[in-house]
Amino acid sequence: MDFFTILKAIILGIVEGLTEFAPVSSTGHMVIVDDMWLQSEQFLTKYVANTFKIIIQLGSILAVVIIFRNRFIDLLGLRRGASAETQDLSEPKRKLKLTHVFVGLIPAGVFGLLFDDYIDDYLFSIKTVLIGLVVGAIFMIIADRFRPAQTKVESVDQITYKQALSVGLIQCISLWPGFSRSGSTISGGVLLGMSHRAAADFTFIMAVPIMTGASLLSLAKNWEYFTLDTLPFFIAGFISAFVFALLSIRFFLKLINRIKLVPFAIYRIVLAVVVYIVYF
Template sequence: MTLPEAVTAVFLGLLEGATEFIPVSSTGHLLLAGHFLGFESSGKTFEVVIQLGAVLAIVIAYFAKLVWVFGSAPRDPAARRFIGAVLLAFLPAAVLGAALHDVIKTVLFETPRLIAIMLILGGIVLLLVDRLPLRPRYDEADRLPFGTALGIGLCQCLALVPGVSRSGSTIVGALLLGVSKRAAAEFSFFLSLPTMGGAVAFDLYKNRDVLSFDDVGLIAIGFAAAFLSGLLVVRGLLGFVSRRGYGVFGWWRIVVGTVALILLSLRF
């Protein structure tokens, strides 16, 4: 591992944590940044595994809530219902992601132009949904009906295409299903735990034969950077979207996608 590689790993880790929980597609940002920086990891494992840093940020930020949920589940129906809703929302992407893993990693992850287009299209959708006169019916992330949770989970399947955004697809789906802006973001946080944890575990298993010691060092650096930036974003995001909504992220996506398309057209 060289110093430039380590610096790149820090940058990509910070980028991952900063974009994982906002609806702009952390994977899309990582893949585009890696493409323009000339950074490649075995089987794209670095880009997937450093997401665990962001997962740890959620665990730390919501540690008390998680302890309460799992600690009270044996005696509290509401806690069991919340766990069931998150697992139900996780199921569709888990099944489809496992079935399409090879296509996603070998085709979609290697198509930066597609990623840029998805960023732009997703930004337009986010702007339109943010301006709809939606009337929320559900204000608490831990009290969503199973049908609503499943609908959010089906929307999450769209994020198997890099550039769509896992948080973006789940938040937009939740908003359209009557969830408030704050609760939509919070449910997306909790849904990220089984989704990202499962994706990392499956990816490590699939790429177990191509990992090297150098990969482990870079992943550790990226993991730490993703944790730090992810923790900052998680602690500030709910208040921000409650006041400002999601429009700014739609413009962010459009700008990044457009710049990426321009650079790609110049054969950067």
């Protein structure tokens, strides 16, 4: 495997890491990059290419786990109780429970199981991705424009089960490639009265179990494609996706309450226009 093939894996990992959790649709970007670049590699059959996408997605998921590690430790009940002398009383008591996350996951999980084959067969194309990018951008602009005047939920710990379920229902539209999981859930959360940061935190936490489960299931089906020829390509992409997801998520979480969703919506529309001109 030559240097340029490894470089291609690194660049694809960068695309995944930068876009997986930003509201710009990583799936949309990967479909576009796949058609423009990934398929040009002769050693990458359709199945090897799909396995590579799973690998780099796991790199992005690992970045979320690292960033939210304390939150996941609490959710799983793995933290030993702090004594009265050592507990920081200035820190608000955390209320987000694992059951909130599961409630948010149920709708998309059910819809995904029901329509998985249809989505794979009919919705993974440049045209459908462009539709998802534009319609998703409009939804994000609407969310910023018509969000409640007063934020009801400043922290992820204030999310109710009803809000978790509502965000989960809204997440179902992200099954359309190009719409973006984080774009739909953050927009939905904002419309429900959450701060942008609270909605983003819940989105990232909720993404880990569903993405990990789907990725590991797909990985088990494609294990035969791990060979000495493909392993360097996979490793380079995984590391690249992990590093850049780590950087982009930290940057995104610091900015989201200030810049809101409109700048990301504008980027999506510009991207859709550019890709349309190039392709059509």
